[in-house]
Amino acid sequence: MTVAATAVVKMPKKQQTGKKIDKGQVSINSVEISFGKGSDYNLAVQETNLEIKPGEFVCILGPSGCGKSTLLNSVAGYISPTKGQVLVDGSEVKGPSPDRGMVFQQYSLFPWKTVKDNIAFGPKIAGLSDSECSSITNTFLSMIGLSNIANKYPAELSGGMQQRVGIARALANYPSVLLMDEPFGALDAQTRLMMQENLLKIWSEFGITVLFVTHDVDEAIFLADRVLVMSASPGAIIKDLKVDLPRPRDPDLATDDNFVALKKQCLSLIRSESMKAFEEHNH
């Protein structure tokens, strides 16, 4: 208990000391991503430039197949861009790294490891001692409110619980950026809302940069400082919307005039893009 408590104090140090967050700057410089050659050539992401400030919560919003996950994967380091480069805190992304935590849409916990061992995986790989690993694990278990199920296997948990563990596992490495690929896409509406609020709480404690991919307009506006609207074929960011809604945010915000106005704007952007794609298909 004491171990967990001290660790909790250690964790949000950046904010408590009032220091400016200086880690987690993402620069996407003239990035273009394509797959295949010749007749199989497919331009997934058109030349894109993007600057994400440290500690910012950015949502990439777009219809399925618009290349938003591809763009995220290039920041994660799973895909290297065909042209341009991705920089995180000034150094080029050359592959996956524990400095960029990843949360997936599908359940990606290791089924053969308990909740505790899943969260401890990153610290253990980093070579931390057993006592350090278990102190970090306890910290994150209490953060996601799942200390009581530390010894359960993933298959014994609900979808929402599994995703909470997934978030904790990604954060246990203390990354400077958290990348989330439609993490709540498979959850029911109630669980989803709860998870969104939970995530905002964790984010405000942590002061970490979040890059969050979603196709859900409400989710994007509710969570983000900035919503980047993406269009399909080829994928491109067509709008960079600032979300000037007060924090901490609560679900009642959904009926707020500003929220509704932003939602209308996003929807009409997406609709006109879908119409364009639809017309192209019919020709």
Next chain:
Amino acid sequence: MTQATVNSKEELSQTENKSSQIRLVMVTWLRNNILQLSVGFLALTSGLIAWHLLTLFNFNFFINFENVPSPIKVFSAFFTHLGDSEFYIHIIVSIKRILIAYCFAVVLGVLIGVATGRSKIVRAAVLPYIEIIRPIPAVAWIPMAILMWPTEESSIIYITFLGALFPIILNTVHGVEQTPSVLIRAAQSLGANSLQIFWHVILPAALPSITAGLAIGMGISWFSLLAGEIISGQYGIGYFTWNAYSLINYPDIVVGMLIIGGLGTLSTFLVRKLMQPALRWQKRVRA
């Protein structure tokens, strides 16, 4: 005094509770499985009775039972052998051959299987061999094995090894290929290198399939061992069975057959039991 009696009474009722709980569990288990158990028992008994009757009346219509020993003769032969030290030597020699051959097959099979499942180049090199060699039955290997290997013992072990090898390779390949790529990506993002990914992700993901391969491989290794022992060797349960035929000792043939069946089942069961702790997470999935 009274206190003590009360205490001992409580203890008594607690032990009673415990034993009644155990009884309850057993009774529920019996009740849930009574149908399967009784059907299985009935099937076995009627098989024995049919065997007995067929030999009793020397049934001879297309299939000839005149030379088939009756179950009573077989069981009396079996019990006579239980006091015979040579009988145990046959069994021990067979088990020793299985153990040696199986250990080689497990180590090589899992290594080749993992390499084949992970690398396209290894796959391209290994698969043609598997396709050509796998369908060759153990019996067909016997002449070549005798010519190739320095001793009879080593040729029998070689044939046994080959039998176990292929199911282990193929199931390992299958298991490795089935590893969800999202888990590999997750491990990469958590800082794991290739070796750590292999150890923490690919191997555990393949383990259920590998276990199936190990169990099938154990069964087939008995199959192959018998083929080897029938043709050559001086000891072993396969030799015992075939030798009984040469000596016109018909009950011993059936004794040998039943021993082989029993050992095959037991060893496969042991393989599954040994692997169980490593697959605990999977059992909970089903629950």
